Amino acid sequence: MASSLTKDSASTPGSEKTFFGHPRGLATLFMTEMWERFSYYGMRALLPLYLVAPGGLNLDAGTAIAIYSVYMSTVYLLALPGGWFGDRVWGPRKTTAIAACVIVLGHLILALPSDATFYLGLLFVAIGSGLLKANISTMVGHLYNGPADPRRDGGFTLFYIGINIGAFVAPLTIGTVGQKVNWHLGFALAALGMAFGLIQFLVGSRHLAEKSSFVPKPLDAAERASTLKKSMLWLLVAVVFYAIVVGTGTYTLTWATVPLLLIGLAVPIIVLARIKRDKELTATEQSKVSGYIWFFVAAAVFWMIYDQGASTVALFAEKHADTSVFGWEFPVSWFQSVNPVLVMALAPVAAWLWLYLNRKNKEPNTVVKFGAGLALTGISFFVFLLPLTMAGDGKVSPWWLVLIYFCQTVGELCISPVGLSVTTKMAPAKYGSQMMGVWFLAVTAGDAVAGLLSTYGVDLNKTGVVAVEAALAVLAGFAVFMYRKNVKQLMGDVH
Incomplete structure (x- = not known):
């Protein structure tokens, strides 16, 4: 393959x-x-x-x-x-x-x-x-x-x-x-x-590069023993706990989902708090971490709504979207191909636009891009309200779904690549290699919130709930924009 x-490389004949x-x-x-x-x-x-x-x-x-x-x-x-x-x-x-x-x-x-x-x-x-x-x-x-x-x-x-x-x-x-x-x-x-x-x-x-085979910082014998001991202890606690729950006949699926969702919400908070409290960080690094928390929370709100494109929106489409084109029926799962094809089409446009605006000295800074991304994902759920209210017991045009995914994709291009970039720029030197994992925890936190809401009876396909989520995202985007100067100050020399 x-x-x-x-x-062949264009340099010399027979080159690698x-x-x-x-x-x-x-x-x-x-x-x-x-x-x-x-x-x-x-x-x-x-x-x-x-x-x-x-x-x-x-x-x-x-x-x-x-x-x-x-x-x-x-x-x-x-x-x-x-x-x-x-x-x-x-x-x-x-x-x-x-x-x-x-x-x-x-x-x-x-x-x-x-x-x-x-x-x-x-x-x-x-x-x-x-x-x-x-x-x-x-x-x-x-x-x-x-x-x-x-x-x-x-x-x-x-x-x-x-x-x-x-x-x-x-x-x-x-x-x-x-x-x-x-x-x-x-x-x-x-x-x-x-x-x-x-x-x-x-x-x-x-x-592949030779260094990909090496362990950068291998555990020594003491660390390996300590890690294994702690892992086995936590495994034993989990086994005993669930053995009791199953043995007493009280086990339901909620006993499995809720702890995982709570862990997904707690871990990002704990990790960010540990980094923020690290006294070895310089004043500049502390300031950048404070600024980064704004981006993290904004990203968590974004992913909470965005990832519902394959759950809440998809389940609505399964019941209420017209999936026929010229008499030919297509599977509702095909809607999930809309986002990647839009990403491939629009990503080069977004990259060109940022460069063009940069040459004109008009490129919006990271804070403004994040605010726009949040607002767009909120708008996508305001759009979602229209087919929700129109559907009743009938079918709605598939183009409503395409429009929802279009708004979310443009929002993604304002947040996802920009977030990856700002994470590398604002990471304290001590946590340089760990911060990318921290960025992914924003997805974890957002999905955990959506999961907990659904677990405890909130119908995410109800117009009232969708309207609240949409308003939350737009208001969060507006708040990020209004406080852009404060956040920019915390960011220091990062644009």
């Missing part, structure tokens, strides 16, 4: 092959990430629909949204320990290979025609995705000669394209097979995709 996407002018190892990581995202976004598109389907688990919408939120929250929560395993235990390359194996195993368990093993498979996929996410991006960075390498930004752009190709194709294939043929066959197709990615990674790993 990699060879078909590589070409490159991937569109980039190190050949980027082809390996591009294809691995593409197939991993194929399995992940296929799961994202299929999961809520399977949970409510009569031929699936036949759960109510509230429970389905809660389970989906737990899954999404856990994936991004585990990106933090995933990075730790890469840094301290196995190294990025080995961690990625193991993670891919875990994902394949998880999807194969989901492919079994048994409800009893479903949640075990879901757990495996979440663990594998969390382990892989933090490490594969690190290995992309290893291919270049430091941050000053002029090819570095272009390499990450190509890598980002791979993500969106996988995300675009997944609902069209996995969604179609799952909805139209057999749910478990759809999960099996996700396993096959990740297996392709694993094979690609193992075959092409010789093209």
